[in-house]
Amino acid sequence: MPADDHIPLTPSGAPSAAVASIAAPTISTMADAIRVLAMDAVERATCGHPGMPMGMADVATVLFTKALKYDAAAPDWADRDRFVLSNGHGSMLQYALLYLTGAPGMTLEQIKDFRQWGSLTPGHPEYRHTPGVETTTGPLGQGIATAVGMAMAERHLNARFGDDLVDHRTWAICGDGCLMEGISHEAIALAGRLKLNRLCLLWDDNDITIDGSVSLSDGVDQLLRFKAAGWATKRIDGHDHGQIARALRWAVRQDRPTLIACKTKIGKGAATLEGHPDTHGKALGKAEVAATRVKLGWPHDPFIMPEAIVSAWRKAGRRGRSARRAWTQRLNASSEANAFDRALSGEVHAAAWADLDVHIAKLIETKPALATRAASGKALDVLFPAIPELFGGSADLTGSNNTFVKGTAVYDAPGYEGRYVNYGIREHAMAAAMNGLALHGGVIPYGGTFLVFADYSRPAIRLAALMGVRVIHVLTHDSIGVGEDGPTHQPVEHLASLRAIPNLYVFRPADAVETAECWAAALTLNASPSALALSRQATPAARIAASVENLSARGAYELRSAEGGEAKATLFGTGTELALALEARDRLQAEGVPTRVVSVPCWALFETQSPAYRQAVIGSAAVRVAVEAGVRMGWDRFIGEHGGFVGMSGFGASAPAPRLYREFGITTEAVVEAVKARL
Numbered sequence: 001m002p003a004d005d006h007i008p009l010t011p012s013g014a015p016s017a018a019v020a021s022i023a024a025p026t027i028s029t030m031a032d033a034i035r036v037l038a039m040d041a042v043e044r045a046t047c048g049h050p051g052m053p054m055g056m057a058d059v060a061t062v063l064f065t066k067a068l069k070y071d072a073a074a075p076d077w078a079d080r081d082r083f084v085l086s087n088g089h090g091s092m093l094q095y096a097l098l099y100l101t102g103a104p105g106m107t108l109e110q111i112k113d114f115r116q117w118g119s120l121t122p123g124h125p126e127y128r129h130t131p132g133v134e135t136t137t138g139p140l141g142q143g144i145a146t147a148v149g150m151a152m153a154e155r156h157l158n159a160r161f162g163d164d165l166v167d168h169r170t171w172a173i174c175g176d177g178c179l180m181e182g183i184s185h186e187a188i189a190l191a192g193r194l195k196l197n198r199l200c201l202l203w204d205d206n207d208i209t210i211d212g213s214v215s216l217s218d219g220v221d222q223l224l225r226f227k228a229a230g231w232a233t234k235r236i237d238g239h240d241h242g243q244i245a246r247a248l249r250w251a252v253r254q255d256r257p258t259l260i261a262c263k264t265k266i267g268k269g270a271a272t273l274e275g276h277p278d279t280h281g282k283a284l285g286k287a288e289v290a291a292t293r294v295k296l297g298w299p300h301d302p303f304i305m306p307e308a309i310v311s312a313w314r315k316a317g318r319r320g321r322s323a324r325r326a327w328t329q330r331l332n333a334s335s336e337a338n339a340f341d342r343a344l345s346g347e348v349h350a351a352a353w354a355d356l357d358v359h360i361a362k363l364i365e366t367k368p369a370l371a372t373r374a375a376s377g378k379a380l381d382v383l384f385p386a387i388p389e390l391f392g393g394s395a396d397l398t399g400s401n402n403t404f405v406k407g408t409a410v411y412d413a414p415g416y417e418g419r420y421v422n423y424g425i426r427e428h429a430m431a432a433a434m435n436g437l438a439l440h441g442g443v444i445p446y447g448g449t450f451l452v453f454a455d456y457s458r459p460a461i462r463l464a465a466l467m468g469v470r471v472i473h474v475l476t477h478d479s480i481g482v483g484e485d486g487p488t489h490q491p492v493e494h495l496a497s498l499r500a501i502p503n504l505y506v507f508r509p510a511d512a513v514e515t516a517e518c519w520a521a522a523l524t525l526n527a528s529p530s531a532l533a534l535s536r537q538a539t540p541a542a543r544i545a546a547s548v549e550n551l552s553a554r555g556a557y558e559l560r561s562a563e564g565g566e567a568k569a570t571l572f573g574t575g576t577e578l579a580l581a582l583e584a585r586d587r588l589q590a591e592g593v594p595t596r597v598v599s600v601p602c603w604a605l606f607e608t609q610s611p612a613y614r615q616a617v618i619g620s621a622a623v624r625v626a627v628e629a630g631v632r633m634g635w636d637r638f639i640g641e642h643g644g645f646v647g648m649s650g651f652g653a654s655a656p657a658p659r660l661y662r663e664f665g666i667t668t669e670a671v672v673e674a675v676k677a678r679l
């Protein structure tokens with residue numbers, strides 16, 4: 001770490017003298033600039049969270065002026081340190097830092113427009129929206145687990161490309177709320193087990209949450225908790241710049257992840273409200289703001305930043321420039337440059353598609369009856385070696401999820417070269433860590449669990465969709481086909497509830513060919529997460545004719561046309577129930593009812609097709625029936641209000657799968673009957 005002490009430290013908590021500070025900015029006056037910006041922006045917006053930015057201004061100032069490796073003008077520099085604000089309600093801390101250090105586009109105007117339509121300064125930090133924001137935060141705790149994923153990616157890419165190209169850290173700030181959320185438990189246990197020593201968590205230990213004192217609801221010894229999970233811990237005064245700087249240097253030396261408990265006062269600097277929960281989530285008010293200016297010795301009007309302070313901050317924002325230039329030279333000289341750039345671009349190697357085509361051609365020829373989870377495993381056998389960025393794992397269901405490709409090294413300390421993560425029974429942290437892996441770049445994460453437990457990952461899946469990151473969820477055991485494990489393990493509403501998430505592509509392939517196609521489609525969707533719903537039980541081959549096109553990527557397509565005249569009925573099906581639709585069609589055809597079958601592996605992709613294509617696929621047959629072993633919600637889009645639906649209307653039960661299908665009436669006969677009743 002370059003020694004960079006051009007900015008003098010001031011004694012702990014010493015109030016800064018306005019005039020002197022402007023002549024020679026100190027850490028104190030630079031931190032006060034954050035405080036004032038946060039307080040004024042919230043005041044102008046009439047809403048927001050001034051307390052956290054004011055409380056953590058000192059820690060953030062020391063971090064950004066002395067430890068963080070970054071070049072504010074180049075927020076996409078691949079070897080930058082990552083900074084995550086897990087307690088995203090403190091967004092003004094991040095915006096103030098971005099403005100002061102000189103991040104692209106972050107002007108004072110943007111700060112004035114805090115929380116307004118179209119500004120770069122939304123209520124909570126949003127990835128893709130604001131250059132320099134590494135991840136979307138706001139749902140407390142997510143940022144911690146996302147940071148774990150970033151730190152995981154860094155170590156893996158370091159193993160692959162070496163110190164010359166990958167050698168950075170992940171710093172995350174979190175609050176009491178983040179630490180109370182269950183996801184923190186999963187995430188810190190995983191990080192501790194993996195000995196992610198490039199990860200440092202700075203806890204805003206202010207003893208305050210919205211309802212009042214932390215002690216109202218929590219008495220955990222957090223240091224002990226982190227220690228128990230394998231972290232190194234330290235407690236400091238979060239307003240003592242010397243202690244902060246020493247703690248950051250200490251963190252860098254540890255052989256495990258680090259927690260720095262920064263004892264702070266929420267709303268530090270506020271005239272009368274310092275330490276008060278009222279500073280958490282509302283504007284301080286005119287009188288308090290004025291009194292705070294006096295207390296801080298800050299004579300400037302709102303949104304007037306003294307030249308000297310801005311210039312000291314801009315200098316800090318350039319601290320990493322020479323390191324970045326040296327890095328660029330190393331990259332240009334490296335024999336790995338192409339592979340590195342390609343990995344970071346997220347582009348899938350063309351060879352993978354060729355290999356997958358061969359695989360699909362073989363499946364068309366051999367027509368295996370396979371569980372789609374097994375078909376997924378076979379697709380991965382082809383894709384994994386061809387795409388060195390694929391980075392898999394499972395939440396302790398590896399054998400069930402078919403996520404492990406034989407011969408793959410497991411990701412672990414000290415080498416981290418492996419590409420398979422034993423996430424443990426931690427669906428939520430797995431999903432959030434996968435977000436961090438994808439956000440970091442250079443890897444394409446996928447991870448497995450049962451579809452029913454997607455509920456445990458849902459908040460992170462939602463954030464992936466909101467951020468537009470490619471994360472692939474392998475969700476097996478996708479219906480009552482689970483069988484004997486019973487209704488706790490049988491998803492019924494999950495397809496509908498996942499399909500409701502914008503920008504999440506839910507795939508439910510019907511056979512081995514569709515499964516391979518869905519994998520290809522998911523990998524191609526590089527600004528969206530995907531969820532592959534896969535069966536436990538075997539299902540016959542539905543796609544028996546070769547096709548040059550990836551038909552699943554259309555979302556829905558006509559699999560069998562009607563014979564002997566215009567179609568009187570259209571049957572829609574997904575996953576293992578498509579086979580029932582196909583059998584029902586044969587029976588109806590035999591009885592003289594021309595019937596077509598439409599396979600619907602991905603609703604969301606279907607919605608992206610042209611109106612003419614969609615109309616043609618839905619067709620004009622008078623009778624429309626859908627079959628899916630889940631709830632009806634959403635299917636009226638295909639079958640209309642009067643269409644027939646063969647599926648579930650309540651929870652499942654514990655019994656062998658064939659019996660369950662019979663008992664719940666999801667059968668070929670039921671599909672045939674649903675058609676006949678409407679002819």
Ligand SMILES: Cc1ncc(C[n+]2csc(CCOP(=O)(O)OP(=O)(O)O)c2C)c(N)n1
Nearest residue numbers: 052138139140175176177178208209210280
């Ligand atoms: C998952 C989740 N639950 C609830 C909230 C609403 N919320 C925002 S901040 C907060 C209190 C957080 O306390 P702390 O992290 O200590 O923040 P501080 O007041 O110290 O800034 C709550 C409950 C949220 N953002 N996310």
Ligand SMILES: [Mg+2]
Nearest residue numbers: 176206208209
């Ligand atoms: Mg707090």
